[in-house]
Amino acid sequence: MRKYKNIVILTGAGISAESGLATFRSEDGLWNKHRVEDVATIEAFYRNPDYVHEFYNEMRPELFNAQPNAAHKAITVLQEKYPANISVVTQNVDTLHEKAGNKNVYHIHGQINQMRCLNCGHVFETWGEFSSEDVCENCGIAAVLKPNIVFFGEDLLYMDKVDNLLRTCDLFLSVGTSGVVYPAAGFVQIAKMFGADTYEFNMEKTSNNRMFDEHIYGPAGTTLPEFVNKLLAEK
Numbered sequence: 001m002r003k004y005k006n007i008v009i010l011t012g013a014g015i016s017a018e019s020g021l022a023t024f025r026s027e028d029g030l031w032n033k034h035r036v037e038d039v040a041t042i043e044a045f046y047r048n049p050d051y052v053h054e055f056y057n058e059m060r061p062e063l064f065n066a067q068p069n070a071a072h073k074a075i076t077v078l079q080e081k082y083p084a085n086i087s088v089v090t091q092n093v094d095t096l097h098e099k100a101g102n103k104n105v106y107h108i109h110g111q112i113n114q115m116r117c118l119n120c121g122h123v124f125e126t127w128g129e130f131s132s133e134d135v136c137e138n139c140g141i142a143a144v145l146k147p148n149i150v151f152f153g154e155d156l157l158y159m160d161k162v163d164n165l166l167r168t169c170d171l172f173l174s175v176g177t178s179g180v181v182y183p184a185a186g187f188v189q190i191a192k193m194f195g196a197d198t199y200e201f202n203m204e205k206t207s208n209n210r211m212f213d214e215h216i217y218g219p220a221g222t223t224l225p226e227f228v229n230k231l232l233a234e235k
């Protein structure tokens, strides 16, 4: 009998950093050339949609070309070899989890390779470029396509599903997240309250969050494969 039946892995910018993707506000990142208020709020999108479209048009090729690293691949190995329900809840808008072959991935902040129609709710996958003149392929209305990225002022995605996963998991792993941005920072509390073992993987100590049973420091590309190997070796 394996120890765990339901596993939730929460991931943040730290897991993508090893794939060369600049974290949210790093100094040389695209984000540093723009103000969050101008490109990542729903008000900005209504005010100047083409400025916002341009920002994501510029971001898409980098994320299209990015390759998953050993941490993403370790999750695939775990999902393939460990007989449990294993879900990935990610704050990242890149698609590295999917590229690595991860299943059951929930992008709570949306994903870069999707557009959403604000008129009819239609969501579709694309790596193309967009402007405010583009027409929704479903309802035929123009000027309503928005990158399917959760902006400030919008609700996170899949929260009911995620809440359910957190309440029923018996192992919760947090990988490469700062642990300061809510609601994701509170996920560990829910998991812990409902009895899960909790592990944090980060480069360094980032918070005083005592909800974690264990903190594992170092690059996730090293620490996560080691942890997965240990889990698989346990009988």
Ligand SMILES: [Zn+2]
Residues within 6 Å of the ligand: 117, 118, 119, 120, 121, 122, 136, 137, 138, 139, 140, 141
């Ligand atoms: Zn539409």
